[in-house]
Amino acid sequence: MVGPFAFYRTAEPYVKKKTAYKIGTAGRPPRACCARLHKAWGRTCGTTGGFCMPLGKVRPPKVSDVVAEELERLVLEGVWQPGERLPPERELAERYGVSRASLREALQKLEARGVVEHRQGAGTYVRDLVSSNLTDPLGSLLLRHPEALPDLLEFRRALEGIACHQAARRATEADKELLRRKFAEIERAHELGDAQAEADADAEFHMAIAASAHNMFLLHVMYSVFSLLRQGIASSRERLYSSEGVRQELYEQHRAILEAILTGDPDRAWAAEQAHLKFVADRLAHLEREKERESRSRMRLEGMGSRGS
Template sequence: MKHSRLSDQIADQLETMIIEQGLKAGERLPAERQLAEQLQVSRPSLREAIQKLASKGILASKRGGGTYVQDAPHAAFVDPMLALFRENPEYRFDVLEIRHALEGNAAFYAALRATDEDKAHILKNFDRMLELHGDKDPMAEARADAAFHLSIVEASHNLVLLHVMQGLFSLLQSSISHNLDKLYTLPRVFEPLSNQHETLLSAILNGNPERARAAAQEHLTFVEESLKKIDEEEARKLRSMRRLTTLGAYP
């Protein structure tokens, strides 16, 4: 394998790491020696890969100060969309709709392509979700949920898909955090969510692509419907409060 090709592969690994770990602009990468050992590559090849990402504006190296994320790969996708979401929150359901197609295919290819290491990583994220249920910060469980789904996307071994999905999850977490925390605290929602995640996990671990795609799409349908119900409940409460205020019965 040519050295230039190897550095391209390492650059792809670094981008995947930045996306999967949700690293943001200004955050530092591990030290060069540690990073080379983590990726199991030589330090000269690693330096060349870092230079490639620096030329793309993704990384920046400071002499004697390490390597920092300069512009997260998904930031250009997310930032303009956030402004749009603030003006019209209903666009978040557009994100959920597109996730049906993308995550269904990601689950399909993950079931086909996942390595033993990929499967261990997915299982680890699944266990982490269960550990965090009932945590004082419901958003911690929501973030663990995102990590579980992104580990499935990573197992599809499609870097473009991983870029897009990281951006979509960032949009969702930024735009509907209020509803996401409720999603993980309502008993009527958590049990089906947990069962759906387990079905999806099982299909991927057992290498059943069609079942994995169906499980991902069934799960997303449930999430979308549940978030809409939460919206409706919030709207009803708000209307009730306004009526009481108008009648002088609410302080």
């Protein structure tokens, strides 16, 4: 059936007898709400037993609900990352064509959901969607017990292996362009010999890979893993990039990962990532052993000095 009332399904035709209507097998007249439609179209409603289903009122969603849903989607998809400041209210209101009051109400709803937080005088920031009740104790654990680091790196290998594999399968042209730009930042820092900048660009490159996998849960767990790594191995990370020959090796490994993803080879991307993270884990373990040896040597030296005095 076509026409403005196409949602009225065709059922058994009714027979008009004077003022009575026989509908279906119920033999009951249609309700007044659509009797005129029946008469005009010569059709029944198609409801069981010939009864009409009265249409409820369609209530349009509130503007603030629509804006809140869109902003939340951007956070979930990694357009805005944990700790990142959202654009000013005026800019967001203009972007979505809504009033600042509606925009403010949308932000309040997101704050109530734990997606963002408002900082007095500083703006609105994206919160880490993985509970700090999990990440804070684990960060403290790493600081007190460095021997737990291999477990975190093993977990990272599992996550990033999946991320690279899926990124090679799912990355869009925009994702690939972002990966090229992140790798270019690694190249610039590498050429300048800036170990700290290269380490930071390294982390950004891996997060761009996670975003290219197009899995929201994977992306936000990866954010938390990198947060833990920054807490637990800050000094070792700097030493890793300062070690002779290591920076060049890491640079080549990142290039291999990038090329595998750009060419759409999931297995090669996974293998390149696994080789890279095994190298990182081995080097960090070596640096930790060196640090322990240095600490023991210093303690012996200081002990001898105190006895000699």
